[in-house]
Amino acid sequence: MVEEKICSVEGCGRGAVREISYLDAxxxxxKAGLKLKVYHAHPPRRPGVVYLCEEHYKLWKKLSREERKIRELSMKG
Known part of the structure; x- marks a missing residue:
């Protein structure tokens, strides 16, 4: 039986559609002032993961667009 993941944003109870690293989240x-619940964390080597619902995933994509673009360009060159 597969357990459904719940969004890691405090106060949100929707089902998660994505899992991303806490460092990315x-x-x-x-920037948004949201409180996240981190899973599978074993600092300092494993920062953990967070689960995001569709709404919070879209917000994350919007807020992290610049950082992701910089990271992508630095890997190319």
Whole structure:
């Protein structure tokens, strides 16, 4: 039996559609002021993961667009 994942944003109870690294999701805490619940964390080597519903995933994509673009360009060159 597969357990359904719930969005890691505090106060959100929707089902998760994505799983991303906490290091990537940190932008939601810093820029949007949201509180995240982190799973599978074993600092300092494994920062953990967060689960995001569709709405919070779209917000994360919007807020992290610049950082992701910089990371992509730095890997190319």
């Amino acid at each position: 940190k932008v939601l805490e810093e």
